[in-house]
Amino acid sequence: MGLRRSLRLRTLVAASAGLALASSVYPAAVSAAAASGGRLVWAAIAVAGLFCVMASANFAELSSMYPTAGGVQVYVRHAFGERLAVTVSLLYVFLAWAAGAAEAFVFASVLEKVFATTRIPVLSVIPVEIWVLAVITFFFVINLRGVETAGRTQDILTYLMFFLVLALSVYGLVMAAARGLPLGGGELAAGSAGGAAAGSAPGGGGIDGFIQGVAYAVYLYIGFEWVTPLAEETTDIKVLPRAMPIAVILLVVSYALWTTVMVTFVPTSALAGDPTPHLTFADALAGPLGLVVVGAISALATFTSFNAGMMGNSRLVYGMAREGTLPKTLSKIHLTYFTPWAALTFMFLVELVLALVLAVSGGFTVAILMAAAIECVIYFLVAAVVLKLRRTKPDAERPFRAPGGKVLPAVTAAVFAFLALAVFLPPSPLLVGLVFLVALGLSYAYARFVVPWVRERAK
């Protein structure tokens, strides 16, 4: 007999795409367009999607071997030991902070822009910093109360967003044809990327720019692998390997079309550095009405992605505290809602401070690119785990095996190691590499020196 409630393919696809359907992907898409060129951005997004499909096969193999909510840290622990597993888990926490803060800031900017345009009394004069505070506090409270957009609700919201993004993109294509606009704005490689936001000089273009565009576009699929912890909520382990590539392909089609149409209507150079390029595009496409409609889609996107992200990450922090790698205080559970309130409060405070820093500094692109770099490093590492476990545990049961023998994991590892490096190169702001190195250094130092001390103290 299976579980009374077992997740289906439709829900797993929605959960896999849920985090990536966010408001902060639009500035990332503009960075990809600026690096690869407006006319080629669809190809950069598709190539990044293809690599993510390859990475998903590695995740699928490992989740079929270890169908637990522990996810990546369990896989890495089995292949490379506890120290690297803790380092990777902490990198995920940094990823959550970076992406969460960027998402909160971008959505706060959406609210500021929508209300300023609609001129609603009081709301139209609230500054972005206050919106940041309101957005993060709202998600903190609903997470604390254990409100989940799970199951059918998550399905409906996700597929509705796919539909709306595709419908608006098709409408945009038709309007572009009617107005005689060249698709992609005719820019082959502006190369300003994230640098525009941080004030660095434009560069890139050509093959280099395209590769960098692919690296930036990895952010568009952020968290597709976060569905693997749900392996323990499904009875058919073979559903998960199908769900992830389907989700990524849906994202490829949606974002490739949307971004192409977006840079068709507004030049990439005008969108670079804009935290709400999707609203600027909507305004150009359909005026204030378009802006309000896309603002509503953005709200929906932030609601599902931020909620799932905060919940997933607080549970990761809680799990680490429970097994003794983080301070025990973080393992406290709310006795009515059964939510990890201490871990949630910790995530809330850090994300609030980071989002306010982004609001004041305008450096949201740094946070987005750093999250993309961390994802690339994690995809590289997971491919290395597959290779290592096939060598050290060749006879272990693998209900799903990534196709192509060692070729697929080896190629995936090489590609993502290369893309991780590409994220750091100019025109990316220098700060991206520096912040990443600090995050990596702190994660490793914590795993190397603090974890043994915390364990010793717990005894």
Next chain:
Amino acid sequence: MTSPGATTPEELGKILEDFREKAHANKIVLKMLKEWTRNIHLTAPDAAGGRTWTIVVDNGLITRVVPEAVEPRDIHIQASLESLAGIFRGQLNPAKEFAKGSLKFTGSSKDEMRLDAIIQYLWE
């Protein structure tokens, strides 16, 4: 097969009964169990033939612990007899067993959190 001196299936049955009594004697745990109805399967693959016990939680009370699988299953925990005994005696941390890979959990993450909260509150 269990090694000499190790926990026997009969002993695990007693440990689970003790767990039930201890849970019912604790007001906070009773509050945590409130309105909860679940069939929790515990499977020890190392017990002869891979035995399963079920903790039946019905509307806020652990009504019975039976040495067989009661359907439908809501939660499934798989671990060795020794690990299950250690966890339900409060001597082992389930999160550590989980991280080591010596415990498998199947069920919703919310149920996982509630069960872990009960175990934490009873023993830690």
